[in-house]
Amino acid sequence: MMKERFSKLLLGEDMSGSGKGVCTAVAISNAITNLYATVFGQNLRLEPLPPEKMSMWRKEMDCLLSVCDYIVEFSPSFSQNLQDRIVEVMTSTPRSDIYMNLPALEKLDAMLLDILDSFRDTEFWYAEQGSLSSDRTKSGSFRKVVSRNEEKWWLPVACVPTRGISEKSRKLLQHKRDCANQIHKAAMAINNGILADMKVPDTYMEALPKCGRASVGDAIYRYMITTERFSANYLLDCLNISSEHEALEIADRVEASMYTWRRKACINHSKSWDKIKNQMADGDKNDKNYILASRAESMLFCLKQRYPGLSQTTLDASKIQDNKDVGQAILESYSRVLEGLAFNIVAWIEDVLYVDSTTRQQDK
Amino acid sequence: MMKERFSKLLLGEDMSGSGKGVCTAVAISNAITNLYATVFGQNLRLEPLPPEKMSMWRKEMDCLLSVCDYIVEFSPSFSQNLQDRIVEVMTSTPRSDIYMNLPALEKLDAMLLDILDSFRDTEFWYAEQGSLSSDRTKSGSFRKVVSRNEEKWWLPVACVPTRGISEKSRKLLQHKRDCANQIHKAAMAINNGILADMKVPDTYMEALPKCGRASVGDAIYRYMITTERFSANYLLDCLNISSEHEALEIADRVEASMYTWRRKACINHSKSWDKIKNQMADGDKNDKNYILASRAESMLFCLKQRYPGLSQTTLDASKIQDNKDVGQAILESYSRVLEGLAFNIVAWIEDVLYVDSTTRQQDK
Incomplete structure (x- = not known):
């Protein structure tokens, strides 16, 4: 065997x-x-x-x-x-x-x-x-x-x-x-952690839309950009998501926009996203792309919490397919x-x- | 274990x-x-x-x-x-x-x-x-x-x-x-057969000299091109090879020239080498590059027979390093x-x- x-x-x-x-x-x-x-x-x-x-x-x-x-x-x-x-x-x-x-x-x-x-x-x-x-x-x-x-x-x-x-x-x-339920949460936390550590495939980055707004849709974009105090949960309530299928579609679009905005923020500051996140002075954090990327991130987080049984997003699936690291795969x-x-x-x-x-x- | x-x-x-x-x-x-x-x-x-x-x-x-x-x-x-x-x-x-x-x-x-x-x-x-x-x-x-x-x-x-x-x-x-001795010959025959089946790495082809003559050296080239009846063994006798090390060096150079000439013959006839070898009419076989490639091949064969313990040529080693086929590897x-x-x-x-x-x- x-x-x-x-x-x-x-x-x-x-x-x-x-x-x-x-x-x-x-x-x-x-x-x-x-x-x-x-x-x-x-x-x-x-x-x-x-x-x-x-x-x-x-x-x-x-x-x-x-x-x-x-x-x-x-x-x-x-x-x-x-x-x-x-x-x-x-x-x-x-x-x-x-x-x-x-x-x-x-x-x-x-x-x-x-x-x-x-x-x-x-x-x-x-x-x-x-x-x-x-x-x-x-x-x-x-x-x-x-x-x-x-x-x-x-x-x-x-x-x-x-x-x-x-x-x-x-x-x-x-x-x-x-x-x-506790076991489910623990396993999900580990899975999310590993997926976050996994490299974003070049093919995914290359296929990103140039404009985050187009990917996320006008309605969501308008709320994300205009509100002073952004509440991902409030936005999700407004969306009236009717099925897991719809939730997954939104997750995919929000994730793509998030990476588009992150990329723009990185280009503007010629730094990697991790550096921007950790080193940025509060003043710099008013950068439009930085704000949008952060809001998309919190929206994605809330979506995954609301739909704990949500299937893999396109990015997660392509990370798994593209992964070369045996330890992360296991x-x-x-x-x-x-x-x-x-x-x-x-x-x-x-x-x-x-x-x-x-x-x-x-x-x- | x-x-x-x-x-x-x-x-x-x-x-x-x-x-x-x-x-x-x-x-x-x-x-x-x-x-x-x-x-x-x-x-x-x-x-x-x-x-x-x-x-x-x-x-x-x-x-x-x-x-x-x-x-x-x-x-x-x-x-x-x-x-x-x-x-x-x-x-x-x-x-x-x-x-x-x-x-x-x-x-x-x-x-x-x-x-x-x-x-x-x-x-x-x-x-x-x-x-x-x-x-x-x-x-x-x-x-x-x-x-x-x-x-x-x-x-x-x-x-x-x-x-x-x-x-x-x-x-x-x-x-x-x-x-x-018989076992040695049998194992060598299998090894040569498998090596011949293995794909020539692109890197090897790209690194080939443009001119087969330069690689094989003037003396050998002159004998290979002028003789009517080519005898690889006679040529090898003339070379007075003094060590296995020298034999391997010559094998490497002859092999590189052979692939250079084969490539030229293939370009001239826009066919693969196997096709040229199998389908060519006798008339076509007067092609200079075809003759040189064939003579280099027989020289390589004789060299390997004379030095049965000869190490791998550069091509063989790079075939093994570049090989993806698990069956051939084994x-x-x-x-x-x-x-x-x-x-x-x-x-x-x-x-x-x-x-x-x-x-x-x-x-x-």
Whole structure:
């Protein structure tokens, strides 16, 4: 198994062996994404992961993550030699981003699997949508099926006893939801951090519109440029975003404008954006492009907070596709799939809690 | 072990993980070269490989070669389905160059190790150069040390009994030398074939001199252009090549001229070299550049035959460094190290035979 996995990574998904495949970073990122889909893709309910999938996840992730053990940085350090003299030696330590984030991700991974594993002998259960009627018959009158996710027909439907689940179970469910929520936030924070660290591809910068206003649209631009006290949340409220799809489209446009304005600010001050951000005197911060870029940044931040399940923006996707750094590839993809799993667990628990509260209300 | 080996290959020898290392093809090629040096680098005598080195060679090569199992080509084939209809399906088969050469190389590998392994309880033995005098004392007057390789002081010196080795042993040694010689030729043929298949790097073509004559030198050029019946061997005899170093230099220059002339012939006929070679009418073959390129090719061929231990030419080295094809990388490096091992075994056996014949002559 391991030989096959590693060999395919080495071939960069190009089975012809001619080396025209993707680079290692992209190959590993895809491998983690695909492994997640294989292991968790059909698990759409609160129940322990089947043992064979659990062992597959552990073994293959172990394999993929092991590459991180060999990513090191060298730094000078001092040590005492036999003659008690202090000598300077180069020591290798794990790369700091890996050292900081990988153990955290492994912990989050284990916690999520523990949560799933705890759903044994639960008071709720699932009925497949297709088999609803037969299930209803079998289970008799004391069980009610509340169908919530009519728009998500592929999800199994949670069922609870007529009087709802016990107080104790409900408390426990709420506790697990809060846990999963925290895990989701932690994974998302790591993922955002890694994505922010990743290099913006040259192709993205080259394809940017010349004018940030055109990209973001007149309405948004006018609010961004005229207001004295800018509130990203107020602006988002005004936009009446109706779907995640629309939110993603706006995020893409705001992000593109942000980079256009940043570039203009950098050209005007012949400094890099990081320098501008850190070194600028307050007076300089009245620069129009600087203000617009900062406002776009805060708008993007609020958008991502409002839509925690938002798909990757065009920039994020192109960063991942263009990335050559193996360490970042592993951290980004690992945190991304954990973020997805945590998000799903929260949603599944909320499904059960919703069905439970509806059932209890009907019972009154 | 395997995880470490594969991880380092994936990182392309760049431990920082930033993906700035070499591509997979070069990483595997280097890994095979380095493994050979580690396992055989200090084994400079006819004796079985120490067990730990033997197992290291087998395990790690097994690991590196396993990548070939996943290099396939797809081809349409026909099969009968359950309804007895003939359907066309795509089947994957090992890539033909791997299918042709890898089993052969593995066979040559096993044969070489068998030859080394057969040197147990031999009638000859080795004295370290440094410990020669003490060894001579210890062994008494019936042992003579004949030092042949004074120019290769690092090689252990073969020793035989005063009357030489037995007739039977000598015959066996000669037989093994002939075997190793055949293996050497076979490995060299595979290596040359793979190198010929490998793409000539653009950088090499760009760096070619404009004029083949300048590169090859006036003397050689004059002979190549004026003779009616060109004999590469006669030309080589005239050159009085005094060392392998000189031979390699000439090979480099002849090869560069060959590509310069080929390029000119291609431009004149607006065809690729392969097409020119295969499709040209006999009349066209009077083209000056075509003749010169062909003569340079035969000269290069003869040079390589005369100096079977010749190092890589500049072109070969740059092909290997520039290669992206994982399959070719494995076949080239594997055949190259086996060629080296076979060459050494032949030389070591000839050392013993030389010492033996000298000793017997002294004994008369």
